[in-house]
Structure formats: C-alpha cells, structure tokens
Amino acid sequence: MTLWRRQILAIMRIDLRKTFFSRRGIWIWLLAFCPEIPMVAHWLFSGGGEHSGDTLGNDVQILAAIFQFFYLRVAIFFGCVGIFSNLFRGEMMDKSLHYYLLAPVRREVLVAGKFISGLAAAIVIFGGSTLLMFPAIFWHHGRELMSAYMFAGPGMSHLASYFAAAVLACVGYGSLFLASGVLFRNPLIPAAGLLIWESINGFLPALLKKISIIYWLQSICPIPMPAPKGTTGIASLLVIDIDPAPTHLAVINLVLIAAFVVVWAALRARRMEISYGAD
Amino acid sequence: MNDIVFDNVSKFYGEILGVNRVNLSIPPGVTSLVGPNGSGKTTLMNMIAGLLRPSRGRVVVCGVEPDDAERFFRMVGYSTQYDSFPRGLTGFEFVESYLRLYGFSAKDTKRLAWEAIDRVGLREASGRTTAGYSKGMRQRIRLAQAIAHRPRILVLDEPLNGLDPLARAETIALFQALAAEGSHVLISTHILHEVDLISDHVIMMNQGYVVAEGRIRGMRDEIAEHPMQVLIRCDKPEYLASRLFHENQVVEVRLHADRAGLLVRTKSADGFYKLLNHIALNGVQIESVAPADDDAQSVYEYLIGSEESTK
Numbered sequence: 001m002t003l004w005r006r007q008i009l010a011i012m013r014i015d016l017r018k019t020f021f022s023r024r025g026i027w028i029w030l031l032a033f034c035p036e037i038p039m040v041a042h043w044l045f046s047g048g049g050e051h052s053g054d055t056l057g058n059d060v061q062i063l064a065a066i067f068q069f070f071y072l073r074v075a076i077f078f079g080c081v082g083i084f085s086n087l088f089r090g091e092m093m094d095k096s097l098h099y100y101l102l103a104p105v106r107r108e109v110l111v112a113g114k115f116i117s118g119l120a121a122a123i124v125i126f127g128g129s130t131l132l133m134f135p136a137i138f139w140h141h142g143r144e145l146m147s148a149y150m151f152a153g154p155g156m157s158h159l160a161s162y163f164a165a166a167v168l169a170c171v172g173y174g175s176l177f178l179a180s181g182v183l184f185r186n187p188l189i190p191a192a193g194l195l196i197w198e199s200i201n202g203f204l205p206a207l208l209k210k211i212s213i214i215y216w217l218q219s220i221c222p223i224p225m226p227a228p229k230g231t232t233g234i235a236s237l238l239v240i241d242i243d244p245a246p247t248h249l250a251v252i253n254l255v256l257i258a259a260f261v262v263v264w265a266a267l268r269a270r271r272m273e274i275s276y277g278a279d
Numbered sequence: 280m281n282d283i284v285f286d287n288v289s290k291f292y293g294e295i296l297g298v299n300r301v302n303l304s305i306p307p308g309v310t311s312l313v314g315p316n317g318s319g320k321t322t323l324m325n326m327i328a329g330l331l332r333p334s335r336g337r338v339v340v341c342g343v344e345p346d347d348a349e350r351f352f353r354m355v356g357y358s359t360q361y362d363s364f365p366r367g368l369t370g371f372e373f374v375e376s377y378l379r380l381y382g383f384s385a386k387d388t389k390r391l392a393w394e395a396i397d398r399v400g401l402r403e404a405s406g407r408t409t410a411g412y413s414k415g416m417r418q419r420i421r422l423a424q425a426i427a428h429r430p431r432i433l434v435l436d437e438p439l440n441g442l443d444p445l446a447r448a449e450t451i452a453l454f455q456a457l458a459a460e461g462s463h464v465l466i467s468t469h470i471l472h473e474v475d476l477i478s479d480h481v482i483m484m485n486q487g488y489v490v491a492e493g494r495i496r497g498m499r500d501e502i503a504e505h506p507m508q509v510l511i512r513c514d515k516p517e518y519l520a521s522r523l524f525h526e527n528q529v530v531e532v533r534l535h536a537d538r539a540g541l542l543v544r545t546k547s548a549d550g551f552y553k554l555l556n557h558i559a560l561n562g563v564q565i566e567s568v569a570p571a572d573d574d575a576q577s578v579y580e581y582l583i584g585s586e587e588s589t590k
Contacts, residue, residue: 003382007382017367018365018366021367098330102356104380105348
C-alpha cells in the first residue's frame with residue numbers, strides 16, 4: 001500500500017473514533033435520529049388503519065416534507081457543521097492539531113484524510129438515519145402494503161434517492177465546513193452566512209439559485225415539494241419553488257463543487273501554521 | 280549539512296516581533312535555549328519543527344526545508360509546551376496512533392511505540408487514558424511520542440517541567456544518550472543551573488534577538504565589562520587578600536563569609552592564574568581555585584539581567 005493511503009487510513013483511525021465516540025458528538029447523533037422519534041410515536045399511538053387520512057400516500061408526502069425541510073436544511077446542515085468544522089478548528093481549539101502537522105504527511109493528504117473521515121462518519125450517521133426513516137414511517141401500514149410499495153412500487157427508488165441526497169448533502173456541506181474550519185477562526189460565522197443563503201434560495205433568480213447546495217439536493221429528491229397554497233411569513237422562507245435540474249447533473253455538480261472546495265482548502269492548508277495562542 | 284541553520288530569519292505575528300534577524304548554526308549535541316518570557320524561544324523552536332514559517336529568511340534542518348514534509352518531519356521530533364492530548368486515548372494509543380502517520384507497518388508501529396514508552400519509563404501506565412496522568416507522566420508520554428519515530432532532531436519545550444527528581448535525572452540521561460548517538464537535542468528551559476549540567480551549547484535570547492550562543496565558557500570570556508570572579512580556598516585568606524590588592528589585574532577582593540576563602544574579581548583570568556601560582560610558591564597553601572561566574576546563571580544575568588524572569 002502506498003504511503004499516502006496508509007496515512008489516510010491512520011488519519012481515519014484517529015478521527016472516526018473522535019466523531020463516533022466522543023461525548024461532544026452526542027448532539028449530532030440526536031439530531032440525525034430525531035425524525036424517527038415522531039414517526040415511531042405516530043406508529044405507536046395512531047393505532048394504524050386508514051382513519052383520519054393516515055394513508056401511505058400521505059406518509060410519502062410527510063416523509064418528503066420532513067426530509068427536505070428539516071433533514072437536509074437543518075439536521076444534515078448542522079450535523080456537518082459539527083463534524084467537519086471540528087476536523088481542523090476543533091483540533092486547533094483542543095491544541096492537538098500539531099500532532100498531525102508534525103507527522104510526515106503532506107497537507108493535501110491531511111486534508112483529504114480528514115475529509116474522508118468526516119464523510120465516512122457523516123454518511124454512517126445521516127445515511128443510516130435516512131435508511132431507518134422508511135421502516136419508521138411506513139411500518140405501521142403493514143408488511144404487505146409496505147412490500148408492495150417498496151418492491152412493486154416506487155419505494156426502493158425513493159429510498160435510493162433519499163439516501164443519495166443525504167450522502168451528497170454530507171459531501172457538499174461537509175466540503176464547505178471543512179474549508180471554513182481551515183480558513184476561519186470561528187467557522188460558525190461562515191456557517192450562519194451559508195444558512196441564510198440556503199434559506200433564501202427559493203427567492204433568488206434562477207442563476208443565483210444554482211449557486212447553492214440545497215438547489216442541487218432538492219433536484220435529487222424524488223418528491224417535489226411545491227409551496228403549499230397560502231404559505232406566508234417565516235414558513236415561506238423554507239419553501240422552494242423548485243425548478244429541478246436533471247438528477248445526473250445535480251450529482252455531478254455537487255461532486256464538482258465539493259472537489260473544488262476540498263482542493264482549495266488543501267492549498268490553503270499548505271500555509272497553515274500553529275498559533276494556538278492567537279485562538 | 281548536519282546543522283540546524285537559521286539564515287537571517289525573522290518572524291512577525293502581524294506587527295508583533297517573534298524573532299528578528301536570527302543567524303544560527305546549531306551543531307549536534309544538547310543545546311539549551313534560555314531567555315525570559317516572550318524572548319522568542321518557542322517561536323524559534325516552532326520554526327525548527329516546521330510548525331511556523333519565517334516571515335523572512337529560511338530555516339534548513341540538516342539540509343532539508345519544511346516544504347519537503349515527507350523527509351523533514353521524519354527527522355524532527357517535537358514535544359511542545361502544549362499540555363494537550365486527543366481525548367479518550369490511552370498513553371499507548373496516543374503514541375501508536377500518531378506513529379501510524381509515518382507509514383510504518385502495524386507490527387513496526389507497535390514495536391517503536393513500546394520502545395519509546397519504555398525509554399521514558401511509562402510501560403505500566405501506558406494502558407490508562409492520558410486524562411488520568413499526572414503532569415510528569417503527561418510530560419513523559421509526550422516525550423515518548425516525540426522520540427518514537429527515532430528523529431535526528433529532537434526539539435523539547437520545557438521538557439523537565441513537572442518531573443520529580445528521579446524522572447528528571449533519567450530524562451537528562453536520556454537526552455545525553457540521544458546526543459551521544461549523534462542527534463540534535465534542543466531544549467528550552469528556565470532552570471539555569473540545569474543548563475550547565477545538560478547542555479553542550481547554549482543559545483540566549485531576549486526580546487526576539489539571539490544575544491549570545493556557543494559554549495558557556497566561551498560566552499563568559501567574551502563579556503569584558505564584567506570581570507571574571509574566582510573563588511579561592513586557602514589557609515591565609517587575609518594575607519592573600521592583602522597581596523592581591525596590589526596587583527593590576529585584580530579589580531576587587533572580598534573575604535568569603537566563612538573566612539576560609541576569597542572572592543576575587545579579575546580583568547584577566549589567565550594573568551591572574553599565573554600570579555596565583557607565584558603567590559602559592561611563597562607560603563600560602565591554596566586548597567582550591569574555581570571560577571565563580573562562568574555558569575549559565577551568571578552569563579544570563581550579565582547579558583539579559585537578573586531582573587528578568589527566565590520564564
């Protein structure tokens with residue numbers, strides 16, 4: 001195995017442990033798995049059946065709304081802030097980054113290793129939760145109906161699309177927050193800026209809409225979420241009147257954005273110095 | 280090629296001076312870096328270790344610059360002043376995890392980690408998390424991490440802080456053993472009386488400038504404005520004092536508090552020793568003659584001032 005591969009594996013070994021098992025990261029797990037709580041509660045307490053509009057079709061719409069309005073924009077967004085910003089800035093604050101910088105690892109390899117570590121953790125956490133959402137929301141309709149939806153209907157394709165959207169959200173947001181951790185002393189400031197930009201995306205002209213992560217992610221989601229009639233006030237901020245891009249283009253663009261940002265971060269990391277005192 | 284070379288190096292943090300116009304060539308052996316707080320010691324060490332880049336000039340370590348990361352960082356080991364560890368790791372895991380970044384096989388990584396842990400005497404505690412370590416143990420495990428990949432250049436920021444006397448003695452012996460193997464061991468310390476004991480060379484810094492460097496004895500000889508002090512033990516100190524008062528090269532003579540010796544200040548040590556031989560032949564029994572101010576403490580006080588804190 002080449003040196004850089006061994007080094008990336010060594011970086012992953014250290015970082016994955018920190019992300020998965022540190023007490024600081026508990027809130028990320030909670031955020032990732034919180035959609036399942038109301039879903040399971042609904043299953044447990046609704047009593048099932050077709051009463052009060054509790055149909056599989058309705059649940060498909062509810063899942064789409066939860067995933068697009070909460071999961072992508074809040075859970076994965078803030079989860080990636082927690083995971084990826086800390087890859088460099090968290091180490092700087094803990095005064096432990098120098099252990100990496102004193103090793104014979106090229107900075108590009110270090111950035112790549114840390115990005116892959118963050119991505120692996122984020123995919124396990126958020127991708128895993130996305131997969132769990134399906135049984136959590138559809139199980140109470142019974143095995144037959146669920147099997148029909150999953151294997152004879154569009155269920156499996158929806159599941160794949162949501163999983164892909166969750167993974168690509170981790171790739172896109174992860175790259176941006178990794179870079180903000182390399183470039184900024186307080187990565188929460190660029191994170192807040194990005195949150196505002198992503199939130200007003202629906203109101204932007206077509207060209208500006210495309211300079212975002214959420215636009216491309218929405219394009220991958222299987223169920224479009226048009227603005228409900230009469231949406232006003234703060235709720236309207238969360239609604240995108242989406243004009244989706246083709247899925248393959250969305251995937252390619254997200255990967256290209258992430259690659260560009262990670263390469264840029266790696267170039268900037270070459271000049272990174274240890275100045276814990278200044279932090 | 281075998282030295283650590285600073286070629287007209289300056290480092291500024293914005294408008295604040297770190298070090299200025301440093302020209303040094305540090306040979307193998309144990310070198311102590313002394314100076315008050317903010318004198319630029321840590322900046323200098325961080326530049327040797329490649330954690331900081333000079334604003335001007337260049338640092339070359341055994342012919343390699345930090346840009347060549349894969350060669351440079353194999354040569355350098357650095358135990359910083361930062362008493363911080365990645366969370367949740369045991370002492371062994373701490374040493375072993377970062378050793379893997381050097382690309383050693385799993386078997387070699389384990390062997391080198393144990394070897395380093397044994398050298399600092401922490402095998403028994405290596406299974407405990409570093410969070411539960413005493414300050415001295417944390418100091419030693421960081422030293423183990425710094426030496427585990429067998430660097431030629433070992434940079435140690437205050438490595439004796441927090442160590443008990445036994446561990447101190449063992450650690451100093453380790454530095455000397457590493458230096459005897461041909462390594463550079465660069466130590467910053469504020470305990471001046473240990474500098475003489477530990478080091479072959481000394482670099483004294485103040486306010487970002489190197490004020491002196493070399494062997495302590497050589498440095499002392501160059502401080503002309505402070506006459507050399509010599510302590511003489513003899514059987515007739517009053518008589519000897521009266522004889523010495525008449526000599527030109529003697530600046531000051533004081534009787535020692537125990538009245539069994541003299542403290543003499545002289546402009547010329549060599550001339551004074553010749554004179555003393557002559558006097559000794561004339562009935563004064565001299566038990567011992569020893570320089571009283573050619574140690575690091577004295578040189579430091581003459582060059583930097585006793586009012587300055589050394590830390």
